[in-house]
Amino acid sequence: MGLTGTRLTALALALLALLGAAGAAALLLGVAGVDAEMIIVLRAPRVAAAVGVGALLALAGLALQVLLRNPLADPYVLGSSGGASVGGLLALMVGASLWLGAALGALAAGVALLTLTRAALASSDDASPRLVLTGAMLAALCGAAATLLLALTPDQQLRGAVFWLVGDLSGARGGLACIGAAVLFAAWLTRQHVAIDRLLLGSEVASLLGEPVRRLRLLLLIAASLATGMAVASAGAIGFVGLVVPQALRLVGVQGSRDLAWMSAVGGAALLVLADLLARTVVAPLELPVGAVMALLGAPLFIMVLHQDAR
Numbered sequence: 001m002g003l004t005g006t007r008l009t010a011l012a013l014a015l016l017a018l019l020g021a022a023g024a025a026a027l028l029l030g031v032a033g034v035d036a037e038m039i040i041v042l043r044a045p046r047v048a049a050a051v052g053v054g055a056l057l058a059l060a061g062l063a064l065q066v067l068l069r070n071p072l073a074d075p076y077v078l079g080s081s082g083g084a085s086v087g088g089l090l091a092l093m094v095g096a097s098l099w100l101g102a103a104l105g106a107l108a109a110g111v112a113l114l115t116l117t118r119a120a121l122a123s124s125d126d127a128s129p130r131l132v133l134t135g136a137m138l139a140a141l142c143g144a145a146a147t148l149l150l151a152l153t154p155d156q157q158l159r160g161a162v163f164w165l166v167g168d169l170s171g172a173r174g175g176l177a178c179i180g181a182a183v184l185f186a187a188w189l190t191r192q193h194v195a196i197d198r199l200l201l202g203s204e205v206a207s208l209l210g211e212p213v214r215r216l217r218l219l220l221l222i223a224a225s226l227a228t229g230m231a232v233a234s235a236g237a238i239g240f241v242g243l244v245v246p247q248a249l250r251l252v253g254v255q256g257s258r259d260l261a262w263m264s265a266v267g268g269a270a271l272l273v274l275a276d277l278l279a280r281t282v283v284a285p286l287e288l289p290v291g292a293v294m295a296l297l298g299a300p301l302f303i304m305v306l307h308q309d310a311r
Contacts, residue, residue, distance in 0.1 A: 007253070008254070008259060011252065011254070011263070012263065012266075015263060015266045015267055015270065016266060018270045019051075019266055019269055019270040019273070022270050022273040022274045022277065023047055023051070023273055025277055026043065026046070026047045026050070026273050026276065026277045027039050027043050027044065027047060029277065029281060030043065030280070030281070030284075031284050031285045045172070045173065045175055046169050046170070046172060046175075046276065047175075047273060047276075048175025048176055048178075048179065049169055049172035049173065049174065049175035049178065049234055049235060050169055050172075050175075050235075050269070050272045050273045050276045050290075051175065051178075051179055051269040051272070051273060052174075052175045052176070052177070052178025052179040052180075052181070052182055052231075052234070052269070053169070053172070053175075053178055053231045053234050053235045053238065053272060054241055054268040054269040054270070054271055054272030054273065055178070055179065055182035055186070055264075055265040055266070055268045055269045056178055056181060056182045056185065056227040056228070056230055056231040056268075057075060057227070057228070057231050057238065057241035057242045057268055057272070058241050058242055058245040058246065058264040058265060058267060058268025058269075058271075059182060059185045059186055059189065059224075059227055059242075059261065059264055059265055059268070060075045060080070060223075060224040060225075060227040060228045060231070060242050061073065061074045061075060061241065061242015061243055061245065061246055061264075062189070062242065062245075062246045062257075062260060062261065062264045063189065063220045063221075063223055063224040063227075064078060064080070064110075064220075064224050064242065065246060066196050066199060066200060066220060066257065067114075067217055067220045067221060067224065068113075068117070068131055069199075069200060069202070070131050070132070071246075071247055071250070072131075072132055072243065072302065073131070073135075073242075073243075074239070074240060074241075074242040074243035074298075074302075075106070075224065075228040075231075075239075075242050076139070076237065076238070076239030076240055076241075076242070076243075076298075077132070077135055077136070077139065077239070077240075077243060077302065078109075078110075078113055078131075078135030078138065078139065079109045079112075079113060079135055079136075079138030079139040079141070079142050080106045080109045080110055080113075080224065080225060080228045081106070081139075081228055081231075081232055081237040081238075081239060082109065082138070082139045082141075082142025082143055082146065082237065083105040083106050083107075083108055083109025083110070083112075083138075083142050084102040084103070084105045084106035084109070084228050084229045084231075084232035084233070084237070085102070085105070085142065085146050085165060085232055085236070085237045086105045086142050086145045086146050086149065087101040087102045087103070087104050087105020087106065087108070087229065088101050088102040088105065088232060088233055089101075089146055089149040089150065089153070089161055090105070090149065092153075092161055093149065093152070093153060093154075093161075098233045099174075099229065099230060099233040101233075102228075102229035102230070102232045102233040103225065103226050103229030103230065103233070104229070105229065106224075106225040106226070106228040106229040106232065107221075107222065107225035107226070107229070109138055109142060109225075110221045110224065110225045111221070112138060113131075113134060113135055113138055114217075114221060116134050116138075117130060117131050117134050146165055147165075149161070150162070150165065165236070165237060166236055166237075166289045166291055166292075167235060167236035167237045167238035167239070167289055167290060167291020167292075167294070168235065168236055168287075168289045168290060168291065169235050169272075169276050169279075169290050170280075170287060172234050172235040173234065174230075174233070174234045175234070177230075177234075178230055178231065178234055181226075181227065181230055182227075182265050182269075183265075185223060185227055185265075186261045186262045186264075186265045188223065189257065189261035190258050190261045190262060192216070192257075193256065193257045193258035193261070195211045195216055196216075196257040197256065197257050198211050199211065199213065199216060199217070200257070235290075236291060237291060238272070238290060238291045238294050239291060239294055239295055239298060240294050240295060240297065240298020240299065240301070240302065241268050241271060241272060241294060241298070242268075243298055243301065243302055244271065244294075244297060244298050244301055245264050245267040245268045245271055246260060246264050247301065248267070248301075249263055249264060249267060272290070272294070275290050275293045275294050275297065276290045276293075278293055279292075279293045
């Protein structure tokens with residue numbers, strides 16, 4: 001049974017409080033202590049990037065889960081982040097726009113996944129195993145392509161290229177732009193909540209209820225791909241945010257897509273701020289890549305959900 005009324009409000013306030021506390025801790029904690037210049041020049045842009053990227057990845061994961069009707073869908077697991085990394089590397093090598101390259105790469109990976117799994121999605125049988133396996137193979141293919149591109153990257157660009165493959169917020173920029181995009185994405189998902197809830201019942205049911213299924217699925221794919229590309233262009237390939245946050249919200253009883261949309265954005269922002277804080281403080285003055293920290297958090301949950309679906 002889903003949360004309603006007072007409990008839903010309490011959860012919303014708790015998420016906002018968590019985001020505020022995480023942001024304050026990320027601004028104030030560090031090797032240099034409370035230093036005004038350090039906060040303004042380094043920590044504030046990093047926190048803004050974590051908020052924007054975390055929200056975008058969580059919303060992209062939610063959109064893909066609706067699109068594929070699979071709770072295991074996630075930009076990292078299904079190859080969208082890998083496609084964005086390949087696009088970003090190609091753009092870096094030819095001197096084109098990183099944002100455009102990453103967005104086109106994520107969109108290409110999404111189109112490939114949708115094309116390869118079209119028959120499975122149209123079937124009445126459970127398509128989860130085929131979707132997960134197809135996505136895993138696309139992610140592996142993108143990983144191999146990224147590795148080959150990395151080997152061909154000139155030495156003067158190698159450091160920047162490695163950034164895309166690791167996932168790191170230390171040099172992230174464009175945090176305010178990511179936050180703005182996440183707000184627009186969440187607002188659009190909230191506005192489309194009736195159509196999205198019907199789509200979750202199945203394509204045929206949604207069509208019978210008068211929803212333009214093909215157009216809605218295309219818009220979800222484009223929005224998720226653009227969000228993933230923007231996140232990867234800002235901070236590299238950070239995985240499992242889009243899996244952990246919507247799944248955790250469902251586990252505590254948040255069911256409607258209207259509530260899931262903006263709660264996923266806030267939850268994704270809070271999670272990535274906390275993960276980045278952990279990455280830069282746990283072995284200070286050294287820093288861990290936040291992509292590795294998120295993988296350590298997300299992979300066990302992925303395995304748990306996969307086993308629950310198998311039962």
